[in-house]
Amino acid sequence: MSDRVSIAGLDVPLLRPASVAELCDQIRGATAVYPVGGSTALDDGGVHTVSGVAIGTTNLHQIIDYPARDLTITVQAGITFAKLAEVLATEGQYLPIDVPHPDRATLGGAMATNWSGGRRLMHGTLRDAVIGISFVNDEGQEVKGGGRVVKNVAGYDFMKLMIGSMGTLGVITQVTLKVKPKPEAMGSVRFDLGNAAVGPTLERLHESKARPAMIELSSIAGGWRIECGFEEKAETVAWQQRTLADDLRGAPVQDVQLFNGLPPLAPEFNEGVLLKVNVIPSAVAGVALSALAASPMARNLAHAGSGIVYVHLPSDTSKEQTSTVLGELTKLTTKANSNVIVVRCPSAWNPSLPIWGRDTGDRFVMQKIKKALDPRGVFNPARSVC
Numbered sequence: 233m234s235d236r237v238s239i240a241g242l243d244v245p246l247l248r249p250a251s252v253a254e255l256c257d258q259i260r261g262a263t264a265v266y267p268v269g270g271s272t273a274l275d276d277g278g279v280h281t282v283s284g285v286a287i288g289t290t291n292l293h294q295i296i297d298y299p300a301r302d303l304t305i306t307v308q309a310g311i312t313f314a315k316l317a318e319v320l321a322t323e324g325q326y327l328p329i330d331v332p333h334p335d336r337a338t339l340g341g342a343m344a345t346n347w348s349g350g351r352r353l354m355h356g357t358l359r360d361a362v363i364g365i366s367f368v369n370d371e372g373q374e375v376k377g378g379g380r381v382v383k384n385v386a387g388y389d390f391m392k393l394m395i396g397s398m399g400t401l402g403v404i405t406q407v408t409l410k411v412k413p414k415p416e417a418m419g420s421v422r423f424d425l426g427n428a429a430v431g432p433t434l435e436r437l438h439e440s441k442a443r444p445a446m447i448e449l450s451s452i453a454g455g456w457r458i459e460c461g462f463e464e465k466a467e468t469v470a471w472q473q474r475t476l477a478d479d480l481r482g483a484p485v486q487d488v489q490l491f492n493g494l495p496p497l498a499p500e501f502n503e504g505v506l507l508k509v510n511v512i513p514s515a516v517a518g519v520a521l522s523a524l525a526a527s528p529m530a531r532n533l534a535h536a537g538s539g540i541v542y543v544h545l546p547s548d549t550s551k552e553q554t555s556t557v558l559g560e561l562t563k564l565t566t567k568a569n570s571n572v573i574v575v576r577c578p579s580a581w582n583p584s585l586p587i588w589g590r591d592t593g594d595r596f597v598m599q600k601i602k603k604a605l606d607p608r609g610v611f612n613p614a615r616s617v618c
Contacts, residue, residue: 237286239266239274240615241549241579250286252366252374252405258287258401260603261371265610267399269341270312272333276345277398277615284610287341287403295319296312296406298383303411306364306380309340309404314393321587325411328355328445328463330497332482350446350461350500350598353411354410362391364408367401370610393601396614401605417466420491421476422459423539427524428486430456431517434536436483442476444545447537448495449516451524458485459495459538499533505554506575509561519561526560527553541576552580562590588617 244266249255249418249550259265264284268274289310296306300323305314313327313334320326330349331337338348348357355361364378367390376391394404425433430449437447442529445458450455460476463471465607473490480488516536523532531544543561545554552576561572571589574582595617602609 237268237271237274237288237509238421239268240277240582241285242266242281242283243288244284246286246288248291251293252368254293255289255292255403256368256372256374258285258372258513259368259370259610262610263611265403266612266615267340267344267403268339269310269344270336271348272331272337273341273345275579277612278582282613283608284613289338289403289405292323292405293543297408298323299573300325302381303413304363304380304408305411306406306408307339309343310338313337313339313342314320314324318325320411321414321502322473323398324414326414327361327409327411329358329361332498332500334498339407339459343404343407344397344399348540349392350495350535350538351439351463352535353447354443354445354463357395359392359395361409361411362395362407363410364406365404366406367394367415368405370402370606370608374405375402378408386393387404393605394579398614399612400602402611415463415465418461418492418494419469419473420459420493420495421480421488421592422457422491422495423480424452425485426455426456433458433480433483433485434517437476437537440479442472442479444472444476444537446494446497447534449532449534449536450499450519451530451532456520459534461494463494476534477481496578499543501531501544501576503536505549505577507543507545507558507561508575509541509543509553509565509570509572511539511541511565511568511570513517514536515539515564515570516541519564522560522564523557526557530557551578551584552579555585558586562586566590613615 233245264282266286268286268288292308292310294308298305328351354565366376385499445463462472534541574587
């Protein structure tokens with residue numbers, strides 16, 4: 233007996249294995265397998281057309297090993313970020329990777345979609361945190377890469393392949409992570425500004441002696457807001473806040489405020505169309521302003537220090553309006569040798585929109601990797617570019 237789930241427009245049975253061995257059995261002989269974590273990103277990517285089964289990993293949530301003194305932890309991939317944070321907090325540690333819906337989002341799902349939040353500016357992404365991985369291949373065999381210690385370099389570096397693979401290479405079952413001690417204090421500086429000040433102000437932040445863990449640029453009514461977050465010893469956080477506030481004196485910004493704690497780590501875009509632009513940080517202002525000009529009703533959020541811009545269009549946005557915004561962003565990203573992808577839109581639009589952006593000439597490499605690791609084409613067919 234199984235539930236059913238809709239994944240990118242395809243309704244399939246949902247199996248929930250209670251063990252890795254059971255998961256392996258379910259994959260053997262399957263024509264198509266759709267991995268499912270916390271169901272927070274089921275509409276991401278291309279439309280599925282091959283009937284198969286979805287395999288949920290939420291029952292695989294055990295803590296395998298936690299040598300806290302080594303600052304590493306090994307867990308099953310179905311663990312949620314909220315549960316992982318709870319376990320790490322018992323030892324005064326944390327994983328500074330920020331995802332929407334942490335009570336539902338699983339570690340394996342975040343790895344498959346390569347999700348990261350604003351703190352990637354200081355801490356990097358999951359590619360920097362994962363040192364060991366296990367996954368099940370298309371023959372129903374568990375494959376391992378990396379290890380449980382930071383200096384382990386044995387075996388193939390499967391971590392880099394699996395992260396961002398959209399579940400097209402296998403089902404992640406177990407992960408070893410590098411974690412960090414929780415900072416003594418967190419603080420932020422927030423201020424508002426107009427269109428003309430966005431670019432110069434981001435440049436001013438880059439030149440400041442303060443070093444934020446995150447720089448979040450978001451559109452608000454009548455302009456923009458920047459929130460800079462800091463994590464460190466209490467004295468250092470206070471110094472950085474004061475330093476940044478002093479650096480902003482004379483800048484064309486308004487309402488500079490200092491707060492305890494960080495700004496929202498992973499804003500949730502639950503409805504409408506979501507586009508993601510990857511650019512060099514110096515191009516963030518141009519992309520954000522162009523997106524707003526193309527669609528004044530858009531909600532824009534940028535991890536400005538990392539070059540990630542999310543453009544959120546309201547749920548009543550038409551496909552034609554979406555295409556217009558995509559066209560403007562594509563012009564910018566082509567000049568900047570970067571790309572824009574459609575994270576989420578109505579599944580009926582997928583065949584006629586450039587979901588994965590323009591072909592940057594490296595897709596043949598991904599297709600060869602897919603052919604090597606999943607020769608039967610079992611995992612998430614048509615979900616990604618390969």
